[in-house]
Amino acid sequence: MSQQMFDTLLGWAMTRPMFDLLLKGLWETIYMTAASGALSFVIGLPLALVLVTTDKGGIFQNLLVNRSLGWVVNALRSVPFIILLVAAIPLTRWLVGTAIGVTAAIVPLTLAAAPYYARVAEVSLREVDRALIDAARAMGATRMTILREVLVPEALPGLVSGFTVTMVTLIGASAMAGAVGAGGLGDIAIRYGHQRFETTIMVAVVVILIVMVSIMQWAGDALARRIDHRQG
Amino acid sequence: MAETDHQMDAGTGAATGADRPVVQLENVTRRFSDRPALDDISLQLGRGEIVGLIGRSGAGKSTLIRCLNGLDRPQGGRVVIDGTDISQLSEQALNPVRRRIGMIFQHFNLLSAKTVADNVALPLKIAGMPRPERMRRVMELLDLVGLADKAAAYPAQLSGGQKQRIGIARALAPKPLLLLSDEATSALDPETTQSILALLKDVNRQLDVTILMITHEMEVVRQIAHRVLVLDAGRIVEEGPVARVLASPQTETTRSLLRGLSPVLPGDLLALIRPQPGQGDQALIRVDVYGPDARRPLLAQIEAITGHPARLLHGGLNDVQGEPYGRLFLGLGSSDPAHVAAVAAQLKPQTTAIEVLGYVPANV
Numbered sequence: 001m002s003q004q005m006f007d008t009l010l011g012w013a014m015t016r017p018m019f020d021l022l023l024k025g026l027w028e029t030i031y032m033t034a035a036s037g038a039l040s041f042v043i044g045l046p047l048a049l050v051l052v053t054t055d056k057g058g059i060f061q062n063l064l065v066n067r068s069l070g071w072v073v074n075a076l077r078s079v080p081f082i083i084l085l086v087a088a089i090p091l092t093r094w095l096v097g098t099a100i101g102v103t104a105a106i107v108p109l110t111l112a113a114a115p116y117y118a119r120v121a122e123v124s125l126r127e128v129d130r131a132l133i134d135a136a137r138a139m140g141a142t143r144m145t146i147l148r149e150v151l152v153p154e155a156l157p158g159l160v161s162g163f164t165v166t167m168v169t170l171i172g173a174s175a176m177a178g179a180v181g182a183g184g185l186g187d188i189a190i191r192y193g194h195q196r197f198e199t200t201i202m203v204a205v206v207v208i209l210i211v212m213v214s215i216m217q218w219a220g221d222a223l224a225r226r227i228d229h230r231q232g
Numbered sequence: 233m234a235e236t237d238h239q240m241d242a243g244t245g246a247a248t249g250a251d252r253p254v255v256q257l258e259n260v261t262r263r264f265s266d267r268p269a270l271d272d273i274s275l276q277l278g279r280g281e282i283v284g285l286i287g288r289s290g291a292g293k294s295t296l297i298r299c300l301n302g303l304d305r306p307q308g309g310r311v312v313i314d315g316t317d318i319s320q321l322s323e324q325a326l327n328p329v330r331r332r333i334g335m336i337f338q339h340f341n342l343l344s345a346k347t348v349a350d351n352v353a354l355p356l357k358i359a360g361m362p363r364p365e366r367m368r369r370v371m372e373l374l375d376l377v378g379l380a381d382k383a384a385a386y387p388a389q390l391s392g393g394q395k396q397r398i399g400i401a402r403a404l405a406p407k408p409l410l411l412l413s414d415e416a417t418s419a420l421d422p423e424t425t426q427s428i429l430a431l432l433k434d435v436n437r438q439l440d441v442t443i444l445m446i447t448h449e450m451e452v453v454r455q456i457a458h459r460v461l462v463l464d465a466g467r468i469v470e471e472g473p474v475a476r477v478l479a480s481p482q483t484e485t486t487r488s489l490l491r492g493l494s495p496v497l498p499g500d501l502l503a504l505i506r507p508q509p510g511q512g513d514q515a516l517i518r519v520d521v522y523g524p525d526a527r528r529p530l531l532a533q534i535e536a537i538t539g540h541p542a543r544l545l546h547g548g549l550n551d552v553q554g555e556p557y558g559r560l561f562l563g564l565g566s567s568d569p570a571h572v573a574a575v576a577a578q579l580k581p582q583t584t585a586i587e588v589l590g591y592v593p594a595n596v
Contacts, residue, residue: 135341138301139355139406140330143323149354153345229386230344 014200021188022204028102029184029212032174036109037167043110044117044166045159047073049147051118052125059133059143076115081173084108105182109173117166124158125151157228164220168213175209185209252315254279254410254442255300260309260319262295262466269295270306271466279409282436282443284453284474286489287463293446296463297412300444301333302326314409331359334403334441338415340395342387348398349374349383355405373401377431393424400431404439411435413445417452429456450493454478454552462486479522479557480584494559495547497589501561505590509567513591516545517575519560520585526556528582537574540565545596567591 003016010019047069053059054066079087085108089099092107128151136150152159175186185205193202255277262270269292277283287293298304299311302318311319318329334355342351349370356366374380377397387395396416403411413432417425433456436443445457453460453474460477462470464485470477478494481487497505505516519530526549534542542565549558564575572588579586 129341131337131339131341132343134303135335135337136354136358137303138330138333138335138412139358140327141354141358142327145358149346149357150343154343156345227345229388231388 014204018201018204021192022185022201022208025183025185025188025205026208028182029171029174029186032102032105032109032177032182032184033167033170035103036106036113036174037163037170039106039110040113040117040166040170041163043114045121047114047118048121048125049151051122052151053143053147057130059137059146073115073118076111077119079112081108081112081176084112085177100181102183105174105177105184109170109177112173113166113170116169117162120162120165121155121159124155124162127158128154157224157230160220160224160227164217164224167216167220171209171212171216253277253312254281254314255444256310256312257299258310258312260296260299260306260311262292262299262304262306268466270299273309273466273468275461275468275471277410277442277444279442280436280440281459282433282445282457284445284447284457284460285463286447286450286453286460287485288448288489291463292466293448293463294414295466297335297414297444297446300410300412301330301335331355331406332408333410333412334406334408335412335414336396336399336403336416338418340387340392340399340419342395342398342402344387346386347383348379348385348387348390351387351398352401352405355402359406369405370401373405376404376435377401391424392420393427396420396424396428397431400428400435404435404441407439408441411441411443413443413447415446415448418447418449425452426455432456448489450478450489454493454550458553462489475522475552475555475557478552479520493550495561497546497561501545501592501596504592504596506592507590509591510593512594513567514540514594515564515567515572515575516589516592517562517564517572518547518585518587518589519562519579519583520558521549521560521582522557522584523555525582526558530560530562530579533578534562534564534575537578538564538566538568538571540571545592561589563592563594563596565594 006016006019050069051066051073054062054069056063088108088111092099092104095107096104098104132150132154133146136146141149174182174184175189178184178187178190185208189202189205192198193205253276257273257275260270260273261268273296285293285296295304299306300313302321306319309319310317313329313333316329318326321329343354346354349367352370352373353366356369361369371380371383374383377400379394379397379401382390382394387398390398399416417428420428429452432443435441445452447453457474460472460474461468462477462483462485469483470481470486477486478490481490506513509515531542531544543563544560545563546561547559549556551557564572576586576588
C-alpha cells in the first residue's frame with residue numbers, strides 16, 4: 001500500500017508501523033489457522049469415519065478400535081488448550097525442529113482441532129440414513145465404495161458446516177498460541193493492546209478478528225448451501 | 233403342486249440354466265432376541281415370475297426379503313440364489329450375487345447428493361462398467377422409465393412417483409435376474425401406485441426379470457402378482473395362484489388381509505338377517521366364484537330350481553390378471569328348505585364357496 005493511500009484511508013487511526021505490525025499479525029493468523037485447519041480436516045475426517053463405521057452396526061464394526069479411539073479423542077478434547085500448548089512442546093520440537101514460532105504453533109492447534117472436528121464430523125456422518133447404506137450394500141458395493149459414494153457425499157453439507165465451526169474455533173485458539181511465541185493477531189493484542197494499554201491496537205485486532213470470522217462463516221454457509229441437494 | 237416338489241431335486245443339483253429356480257429358500261429360520269422373525273420358511277421363485285409376499289406389519293416380510301440379498305442372515309436353512317447358496321457367504325463373496333439382484337424401497341433410498349443419472353449409474357459404477365458405456369445404459373434406463381429429461385435433476389426435485397421410477401431404473405441397471413420390491417408403492421398415492429405397478433409389469437414382460445413384491449396391500453398383489461405367499465408370524469400360512477387365493481382364502485390371516493377388497497354385506501341388510509325363516513322370507517346365500525364359472529347365468533340357474541326369480545342383493549365381480557372372481561350375495565326368492573338344499577347342491581361344483589347366511593324379507 002502506498003504511503004499516500006495509507007494516509008487517506010487509515011492515517012487518522014494509526015501509524016504506519018502499527019499498520020505493518022497488524023498486517024504481519026494477520027498473515028500469521030491466517031497461516032496458522034489455514035495450516036492447522038487443513039491438517040485437522042485431513043486427520044479429523046478419517047477419525048470420524050473410523051468412529052462411525054467401527055461402532056455397533058457399522059460397516060467396519062470393531063468395538064475395541066471404536067472404544068479406544070473414542071477414549072483418545074475424548075482425552076485430547078478434555079485437555080485445556082493452554083496446557084496442550086505446553087504439553088505438546090516435545091512433540092512439536094520433534095516434528096518441526098523448534099517449539100517456538102508460527103509454524104511450531106500448528107502442532108498444538110492441530111492436536112486440539114483434529115479431535116474436535118472428528119466429533120463434529122461424526123455427528124454429520126451419523127445422520128446419514130442407514131437405509132442408504134443398506135441400499136448400497138444391496139447393490140453389491142464394497143465398504144470403501146460405501147464410504148466414497150454414500151457416507152461422505154451424503155454427509156458433505158454437514159461436514160462443511162462442521163469444518164466452518166472448527167475454523168472459527170481455530171481463529172480464536174490461534175490467539176492463545178501467542179503464549180508460546182507464535183505471533184499472530186492474538187499475540188499482538190496481548191503484548192500491545194493488553195500489556196501496553198494501546199487501545200487502538202486492541203480495537204483494531206478485535207475488528208479484524210470479527211471480520212475474519214464473519215467472512216469464514218459466510219463462505220462456509222454459502223458452500224454448504226451450494227452442495228446441499230437434500231431439499232428441492 | 234409343482235412348487236413344493238423343489239426340495240427333491242435341489243440337493244442333487246440337477247436343475248440348471250433356465251429351469252433353475254431364481255430363488256430357493258429351504259427351512260430358513262431367523263430369530264431376533266425377542267421373537268422368531270422367520271420360522272422354517274421354504275419357497276421357490278421361478279424365472280419371470282411375479283410373486284406377491286403379503287402379510288401384516290411385523291409378519292417377517294422385510295426380514296425375509298433382506299435374507300435374499302444377505303442384508304440379513306438366517307440362523308438356519310439355505311438361501312439359494314440362482315444355484316448359489318448365499319447363507320454362508322462372506323460379505324465380499326456376496327457382492328457378485330448382490331449385483332444380480334435389484335432392490336426397490338418404500339422410501340426410494342436415492343442418494344440426495346447425486347443427480348438422477350448418477351444415482352442410476354451407481355450400481356454400474358460398482359460393477360466396474362466404464363463411464364461411456366455407463367452413461368449410455370443410464371439413458372436407456374431413463375427412457376425405459378420415462379424420465380429421460382430428468383437426468384440432471386436431483387432426487388429432491390422429483391415427485392414420489394418419479395423417485396420410485398428412478399429407484400426402479402437403478403435397480404434394473406445391472407440387468408438383474410431378480411427384483412426385490414419392499415413396499416415400493418406404500419408411500420405413493422393410488423394413481424401413482426397404478427403407474428408404478430404398470431411399469432413393473434412391463435419390466436417383467438420385457439426383461440423376463442423375476443419380481444418379489446412385499447406388500448401389506450392385497451390390491452397390489454391382485455393387480456400384478458401371478459402367485460401369492462401369505463406370511464403370518466414368520467410362517468407361510470397360505471400359498472397359491474393369486475386368483476385362487478383371492479377367490480377362496482383358506483386361512484383367517486388371508487381373509488383379514490382381503491377385507492376391504494371383497495364385498496361385505498351392508499349394515500341394513502345385515503340387520504335384517506334372521507336365523508329362521510319367517511312368513512314371506514327368502515334365503516340369503518353367499519357365493520364365491522372364480523374363473524369361467526364366475527360368468528355363468530347364476531340367477532337363471534337358481535330360478536330354474538326354485539321357480540322364483542332370484543336377485544343379486546350385493547357383491548360383484550373383479551378380475552385378477554384376466555381371471556374373474558367375486559363374491560355375490562343372492563336372495564333365492566324362496567325359503568323352502570328343499571329349494572335351498574337343491575340350490576346349494578347344484579351350484580356347489582361351479583363355486584369356490586357357498587353358504588346360507590340366513591333369511592331376509594322377500595322384498596328387501
